[in-house]
Every structure is written in C-alpha cells, then in structure tokens.
Amino acid sequence: MYPASRVPHVEHALCVENATKMFRQHGTRNWLVRLRGATNGSKKRAPVVAVNNLSMHVQRGEIFGVLGPNGSGKSTLVRLIATLLIPDSGTITVFGHDVQREEMVVKRMINRVSVDAAFFKKLSPMENLLYAARLYGVNARQARQQALTILARLGIKERDVYMPLEDMSRGMQQKVAIARAFLSSPILLLLDEPTTGLDPRSKREVQAFVRELREKHEATILLTTHDMNEAEALCDRIAILDEGRIVALDTPAGLKRLVPQADGHEPTLEDVFMALTGKALVEDEE
Ligand SMILES: Nc1ncnc2c1ncn2[C@@H]1O[C@H](COP(=O)(O)OP(=O)(O)OP(=O)(O)O)[C@@H](O)[C@H]1O
Numbered sequence: 001m002y003p004a005s006r007v008p009h010v011e012h013a014l015c016v017e018n019a020t021k022m023f024r025q026h027g028t029r030n031w032l033v034r035l036r037g038a039t040n041g042s043k044k045r046a047p048v049v050a051v052n053n054l055s056m057h058v059q060r061g062e063i064f065g066v067l068g069p070n071g072s073g074k075s076t077l078v079r080l081i082a083t084l085l086i087p088d089s090g091t092i093t094v095f096g097h098d099v100q101r102e103e104m105v106v107k108r109m110i111n112r113v114s115v116d117a118a119f120f121k122k123l124s125p126m127e128n129l130l131y132a133a134r135l136y137g138v139n140a141r142q143a144r145q146q147a148l149t150i151l152a153r154l155g156i157k158e159r160d161v162y163m164p165l166e167d168m169s170r171g172m173q174q175k176v177a178i179a180r181a182f183l184s185s186p187i188l189l190l191l192d193e194p195t196t197g198l199d200p201r202s203k204r205e206v207q208a209f210v211r212e213l214r215e216k217h218e219a220t221i222l223l224t225t226h227d228m229n230e231a232e233a234l235c236d237r238i239a240i241l242d243e244g245r246i247v248a249l250d251t252p253a254g255l256k257r258l259v260p261q262a263d264g265h266e267p268t269l270e271d272v273f274m275a276l277t278g279k280a281l282v283e284d285e286e
C-alpha cells in the first residue's frame with residue numbers, strides 16, 4: 001500500500017502529453033502463415049495508431065471517465081499509464097513520476113482492473129488476494145478480513161472464496177480482480193470496463209466502492225466504460241475518444257451542451273457519443 005503521507009504534492013494525479021502508440025499489424029490474414037512468421041508475400045498492412053498524439057490531465061481526487069467506440073484506444077491508453085506498454089512518443093507521468101523512467105515507483109501507486117486480469121487460476125480468490133496484499137505490504141490478518149468483507153459485498157459467497165479461480169464464472173473472476181484493486185488502496189486506480197458483464201446489484205456495489213475509495217482514501221480514478229449511465233453517475237469529467245484521439249473532454253453537463261437539443265429534450269450522454277464518434281468510419285465507407 002502506498003502511504004497517503006508519501007503522495008507527492010503535485011496538482012495532477014496523471015499527465016499525458018502527446019502520447020502516441022502504434023501497433024504493427026500482421027501482413028496476412030492467414031493464421032498458418034502468421035504462425036510460421038512468414039508474410040506470404042502479401043502487402044504490409046498500415047500500422048494501427050491506437051493512441052494518437054493524445055494529451056490530458058487528471059486532477060487529484062478526480063473520477064475521470066474515458067468513453068469511446070470499440071477499438072478507439074481506451075485500453076491501450078490504460079495500459080500505457082499502467083506501464084504495461086511503452087509509448088512510441090510523448091510522456092506520461094503519475095503524480096509527477098515518469099512511467100518509463102520510474103516504472104517501479106509508478107507501479108506501486110497504481111492498480112489496474114481489466115477483463116484480462118492476471119491471476120493464479122489454480123489458487124482460490126483468498127489465496128490470490130493474500131498474495132497481492134503481501135506484494136502491496138498489507139498486513140495479512142487485516143487483508144483476510146477486508147477481502148472477506150469486499151467479496152461479500154460483491155456477492156461472492158463464503159464457500160466460493162476458497163475454490164480454484166479457474167472454476168469460477170467470468171463475472172465472479174472479475175469481482176476478485178476488483179476486490180484485489182480495492183484491497184491494495186492504490187492512489188491511482190485504473191478501471192478498464194470494471195462493470196462490464198456484472199449483474200446490476202454487483203454493478204452498483206462496484207460504483208459504491210469507487211466513490212468510497214475516492215472519499216476515504218483520496219484516490220484518483222480513471223475509468224473506461226460503455227455504460228453511459230455509469231459514466232454520468234460517477235465521473236467528474238469525461239474524455240470521449242475516437243480513433244485514438246480525444247474528440248471532447250468536459251463534465252457530463254458540459255458534454256451535453258455540445259449537442260443541440262432534439263425535440264426540446266435535453267440530449268443524453270448517448271446522444272453526445274453518437275454525435276461525436278464513428279464519423280471517420282462512415283466517411284471511409286462512402
Ligand atoms: N497488442 C496489440 N497488437 C496489435 N494491435 C492492437 C493491440 N492492442 C490493441 N490493438 C489495436 O489498437 C486499437 C485500439 O485498441 P484498444 O484495445 O485500445 O481499444 P478499446 O477502445 O479498448 O476497445 P474496446 O471498447 O473494444 O475495449 C485497435 O485497432 C486494436 O486492434
């Protein structure tokens with residue numbers, strides 16, 4: 001656990017300056033050729049610019065949302081911040097620490113929840129959580145008690161706390177990932193679609209945890225979601241991404257002002273999303 005007293009006194013929890021991340025695509029769609037590492041003489045596909053010269057600043061204690069269509073670069077952005085990917089250009093700092101030069105310092109300040117969370121699948125949720133607690137320097141007895149409380153609130157029954165993780169449903173495994181993140185009390189929590197696939201009660205409980213983490217532990221939270229209601233209910237500000245670029249960044253109310261009222265009704269966040277994203281795709285197809 002990163003002691004709150006050691007949180008650097010900088011204005012921004014997160015600064016992303018002109019970050020770009022490209023992925024080289026395989027030159028062929030033939031999986032057998034790809035597997036052999038050959039290109040089959042086919043033309044090289046253009047690299048995908050997943051994050052394109054993106055800049056944004058997240059304030060301390062903010063709950064900051066990132067919305068965008070599938071493939072718009074949200075998870076890539078989260079992975080860059082989490083030190084799991086190296087940007088091709090640009091800089092990213094977490095509480096003033098550079099993610100590339102001070103990777104280990106940054107790693108101790110953050111925790112990431114995503115659908116591809118890494119676990120020891122043969123071990124139980126409790127074993128996984130106690131292992132994580134140890135890494136983060138949380139006292140084992142305290143961690144066990146906290147883990148039980150968090151898992152119970154997320155609807156994991158006590159008998160399931162000790163069964164192998166690989167035997168649990170996808171949603172249950174995701175709850176364990178969420179429990180792990182809350183247990184370590186990160187000062188910057190990166191939540192990549194934390195509530196996708198969760199039942200409505202668990203969803204609400206995760207949202208309550210997010211608020212609690214900010215209020216009790218002064219954490220800063222970056223959250224991606226496809227649930228517009230969730231974004232509106234939780235986020236102080238929201239960035240909307242399209243093709244790796246930020247197309248709008250404002251409070252939920254500010255974003256809604258960008259779109260004209262339809263039939264006298266106030267636009268919803270979904271209207272904003274529809275108006276601002278997917279344009280390039282439609283133009284390409286024409
Ligand atoms: N490891 C990778 N190798 C090659 N291309 C990748 C890789 N990871 C992401 N991409 C590409 O980068 C782009 C952005 O992907 P990313 O996963 O960041 O999107 P996303 O906004 O998180 O989408 P979703 O809403 O579906 O989760 C996509 O075109 C994707 O194909």
Ligand SMILES: [Mg+2]
Nearest residue numbers: 074075076192
């Ligand atoms: Mg994603």
